[in-house]
Amino acid sequence: MVIAAALSDVLAAVQRAADRRDLTGTPPWEAVARALQRDHPETGESDGSPLPVSDPLLRMASVFGLGRAEGDLLLAAAAPDLDPNFAHAYGLLLGAVGPQPASAALLLELAGIPLLSGAGRALLGQTAPLRRWGLLHLQTGPLNLGRSVTVGEDVVGALVGHPVQEPVSLAMTVDPVDPDELPASEAAAQLAAALSAGTRLSWIEDPVGAAGVATAVAAFAQAEIACSVFDLARRPAGVGLIAAALAAVRRAGLLATAVVLTGAEALVGDDTAAEAVALLSGSPVPVVLIGRCRWNPAWRASLPVVVRAVALDPDQRVRLWRKHVAAEQVPAELLVPYRLTPEQITAAGRHVVAQAGLAGRPVDSGQVAETVRLLGGSGRFRPGSGAARTSYDDLQLPPETLNSLHRLGDWVRLRDSVISRGPVHGAGGKGTGIAALFTGGPGTGKTLAAHVIADTAGLDLMQVDLSGVIDKYIGETEKNLERVFAEAENLNVVLFFDEADALFGSRSEVKDAKDRYANQEVSYLLQRMEHFNGITVLATNLRGNLDAAFARRMHFIIHFPDPDAATRRQLLGRLLDRVGELDESDPLDLDYLATTIELAGGDLRNIVLAAAYDAAIDGTGVGSRHVLAATLREYAKLGRRAPAGLLP
CATH class of the missing domain: 1.10.8 (Helicase, Ruva Protein; domain 3)
Structure with missing residues (x-):
């Protein structure tokens, strides 16, 4: 193995250091020296020439731009991990009791670099390739030259021809689809031409559902460059952008491949974004960033090559x-x-x-x-992983309302098919989203219907928390809303605004600064809705409170009326089917209850839920007495007079 010959010359340098320290002849040193000479018999007489570079190290030096002196330092630092006897030898050279990694001073000595050489110390500086790309790690310590120097397991593996993967890059690694499985794209051809011309940093704008990774992989294949794919969104918790970017570049460099880094929208709003981009801009291997947002010129003064991936049809x-x-x-x-x-x-x-x-x-x-x-990555918007999924069968609505919901669901389901036919949503930068407004009193099924639309489309529902959006400080509400809209587009969820009139209220005559800024918020929402590329559902109890301009931006306005007696009968029957055992000795008259209890579906659900708990307390099935008692409490809770027929 070539690395063995290189280590034999490291041993020669170690022997010279031992001679200078008068360690030769002492029992501990002789035992270590015999073990090392037995393992590395090619030492021979050294003529003081620089340590030879093994084939793996030569490849590493070529990728990371290492000179001969840097190669010597790296190999000497890795020696204790390549052969534990070197760790014992280093311990003796440093005057320690047991095995030790090399210190910075010992490394310079073994590489034949004078300690007073400024250039030598610069080789171990923070911005030098050895440390910038994480090939060497200097431990903290009071003395610069006394600090221990270690080499990562992945680098040691690369030196012996088996580059193991460290945890950060392993967590981020993506197995891309073979680009041959997709049609050739113009974006891939453009990017391939740029890579062949020597471009080091490129950006792919990757809309939801687009083939950004496949585009990058296809471009590298056309340029005859191997690449490794990583996803910033999958970096472990607590790992920042800079550490993640460094891990990706080092892994690719050890494999002698380029870097494809998807999930780059993580740069948005991150304080270290510019520093991370600067690191990637100086990467020793070509880097292609893939993000669902546009390139931000604040990240770097010079613009990268930018292409846009096309969504799959x-x-x-x-x-x-x-x-x-x-x-x-x-x-x-x-x-x-x-x-x-x-x-x-x-x-x-x-x-x-x-x-x-x-x-x-x-x-x-x-x-x-x-x-x-x-x-979809949006599970946090659900009440739990075991939450029941909904369907149209869960809705008890008039035929006209139900037909409108089915039609909305069809629009959501077929949206991409329609978009692929051409710019049917219009020119002028208009978005490709679908917006619906649900109106009706409390408890009429608006929120449940929003869940049904999301579930039947295979999407998650992102319900906007108004308390986390509305801010008393000027301009902050708009910023919060922009984050909500951007996240909804990135996650491909159904964006649901409940009690929408709190945000989308009518603009009023400007009488003071408060009115002017409130109107600005509504104007911003009008513009953002028009450019939104996702699915939006607004729900309100009072349609008249919404600004009239929102009506034009709504593709659907669906009214949810209060349920009539027949609908209440169906709702009660369905709800009671879910409570399990009923008390046959105290039967329920559903026709009477449906006619008498003039409440909305949400209120009926509360009644049945309370009756189920009362029955559990009694240790019986749900009976008429439980439902009647729960009904009286519900009326009292709502501040309404209970019907005379329900009073005891």
Whole structure:
């Protein structure tokens, strides 16, 4: 092995250092020296020439721009990890009791670099390649030259031809889809030309569901450059952008590949973004950043090469799905709505098949929808991983309202198919989103309907917390809303504003500064809604409180009326079906209850829930007495007089 010959010359340098310290002849040194000479018999007489560079080290030096002296320092620092006897030898040279890593001073001595040489010390400086790319680590200590110098496990592995992966880069590694599985794109051709011309930093704008990673991989393939793919969004908790970027560059450098770094929208709003971009700009290997946002010129003075990835059309998505999910298992029209990247589709297909195998049943659309939600990254907007999914069967609404909801669901499901036909949403920078307004009294099913629209489309519902958005300071509300809209676009969720009139209220005549700034917030929302590329649902109890200009921006305005007696009968029956055992000795008259209890669906749910708890306390099934008692409490809670027929 070539590295063995190189270590034999490290041993020669160690022997010279021992001679200068008069260690030769002492029992501890002789024992270590014999072990080292036995393991590295090619030492011979040294002529004082620089330490030779092994083949792996030569490749590493070529990638990271290391000179001969830096190669000597790196090999000497790695020696204790390559052969533990070097650690014992270093301990003796440093006057320690046991094994030790080399100190900065010892490394310079072994490499034949004078300690008073400023250039020598610069080789171990923070901005020098050895430390900038994390090839060497200097431990903290009171004396600069006395600090211990260590080498990472991944670097040691690369020296012996097996570059193991450290935890940060391992967590971020992405297995890309073969670019041959997708049609050639103009963006990939443009990027390939730039890479072939020597471009070191590029940016791919990657909309939701676009093939950003596949575009970058295809470009590197056309430029005949190997690449490694990492995802900043998957970096471990507590790892900052700079550490993550450094881990990706070092890993790629050890493999002699370029870097593809997706999830670069993480740069937005991060205080270390400019420093991270500066690090990547000086990378020893080409870097392609992929983000769902536009390049921010504040990150770097000079602009990178910028291309835009194209979203997969419906046919391309279905073709990728069909590698895992057959047509007889899930129809194509149920796969089209999922705006996933090629890598996500591949991961989802494998997961669906695995889950179906564990469950011992064929793949179905429900498994596909659940897997897509897991991949969406928006699980924090759900009440819990075991939350029940909803469907149109959960809604008890008049036919006209229900038909409008079905039509809205079809729009959401087929949106990408329509968009692929052309700029049907209009020119002038208008967004490709769909907006709906739900109006009606409290408890009429507006929130449940929003969940149904999200669930039937395989999306998660992002319900906006108004307390975290509205701010008393001027301009802060708009900033908070911009973060909400941007996150909703990135996560591909249904954005739900409950009690929307609190944000989208009517603009008024300006009488003071408060009115002017309130009107500015509404004007900002009008503009942002028009340019939004996602699905938005607004719900309000009082439609008249909304600014009239929002009506034009709504594709759907659906009214949820108070339920009539027949609807209340259906609601009560469905709710009571879920409580389990009923008390046959105290039967319920649903027709009477539906006619008498003139409350909305949300109130009826509260009544049945309270009755179920009362029955559990009594240790019986739910009976008429439980429902009547719960009804009286609900009326009292609402501050309304209970119907005479319910009073005892």
